[in-house]
Amino acid sequence: MPLCKKFRFAPLDNEEDVEIMFSGASCTNANAVASGAREGSAGNGNGNVVHPSPAEKQPVKRGAAYKSPKKGKKNFRDMQFKRFVDSFVEKASSSSATSSPTDHVRQEIAEMLQSLIEAGACEGSDEHFYATQLLIKKEFRDVFVTLKTPEGKLAWLKRTWEERKKR
Structure with a gap:
């Protein structure tokens, strides 16, 4: 699968964090300019800008077919420590306490x-x-x-x- 399709159809990894970041953001064109828009075009027809009610400000949550579980963030130190422990366990399990290494x-x-x-x-x-x-x-x-x-x-x-x- 090409790389762009992988990201295009995959769910967001940190959807909960993105939701928190942008939960209060909405575009009303009151302070923003969109291409092709003229001043006073949005509103009630007499040139005044209409501010949306608080109910209209709430962003609509998009449905997701899959919600990724919270993955524990691992840093480099954690990965190296896990690698060290795994190698230690593997070495300990491969040689029993009664057998000594061959010199x-x-x-x-x-x-x-x-x-x-x-x-x-x-x-x-x-x-x-x-x-x-x-x-x-x-x-x-x-x-x-x-x-x-x-x-x-x-x-x-x-x-x-x-x-x-x-x-």
């Missing part, structure tokens, strides 16, 4: 430390401590994961730790 980095470090233990570095040993310090950084994890043999992993770990201590 991929934590899992990756745990797998690397497990492979280090399998390589012979006991928990609490110097090598295990070095690994916990080095594997925090992604660049060290990337190198560690490429090493194939357990001996190579332990040797790399010791050398890297010694290099870091020198700096």
